[in-house]
Amino acid sequence: MNDFQLYFKLGLTHILSWSSVDHILFLLALILVFSLSDWRKLLTLVSLFTLAHTTSLILSVYGVLHVNEALIETLILWTILITALSNIMFNNHKSIIKIHYYFSFFFGLIHGLGFASDFKMMIAGQSAKLLPLLEFALGIETAQIILGVWILILMGLLSRIWTKNTRELIILVSGIIIGYVLALLN
Numbered sequence: 001m002n003d004f005q006l007y008f009k010l011g012l013t014h015i016l017s018w019s020s021v022d023h024i025l026f027l028l029a030l031i032l033v034f035s036l037s038d039w040r041k042l043l044t045l046v047s048l049f050t051l052a053h054t055t056s057l058i059l060s061v062y063g064v065l066h067v068n069e070a071l072i073e074t075l076i077l078w079t080i081l082i083t084a085l086s087n088i089m090f091n092n093h094k095s096i097i098k099i100h101y102y103f104s105f106f107f108g109l110i111h112g113l114g115f116a117s118d119f120k121m122m123i124a125g126q127s128a129k130l131l132p133l134l135e136f137a138l139g140i141e142t143a144q145i146i147l148g149v150w151i152l153i154l155m156g157l158l159s160r161i162w163t164k165n166t167r168e169l170i171i172l173v174s175g176i177i178i179g180y181v182l183a184l185l186n
Helices: 004-013 018-031 036-061 069-089 093-113 115-121 130-162 166-185
Strands: none
Touching: 004 018, 004 130, 018 036, 018 069, 018 093, 018 130, 018 166, 036 093, 036 115, 036 130, 069 093, 069 166, 115 130, 130 166
């Protein structure tokens, strides 16, 4: 396996594995308010997250940022909780999508720091760090698009069989996410 494949696959599995349930829940909370017709907005949202995630990862790998891992892990849970709560608190579709753009970027900065120490260990001793970081970011972007499309399709299907309106489905799913995160915070 060449280096590109290695780091690209690492980015994919960083998002698309059960060990990354925090990223999956965060993306679910961000994306479940979108519909299939919002797919372009979804691409913007995912790209904002990847940009922020990669920026904070680069700053950490190059020693510009030093963070407390336990604090970052707790903050990641809070980003999920706040995002899911926003789904319940805000009812205006345009407003919530705008808020989620901000969340995607600013909370993406926090999520990027969550993997920094692991990534630093993987590239320890390598002089060229930027290319592996960008290859990893491309894997993350691809995984988030895949996950985003699956979430849109699943929410589309669920909203067709859901006997209530879509807003209630969003509240239900957000409530489940909130319950899960609160259990992890205890």
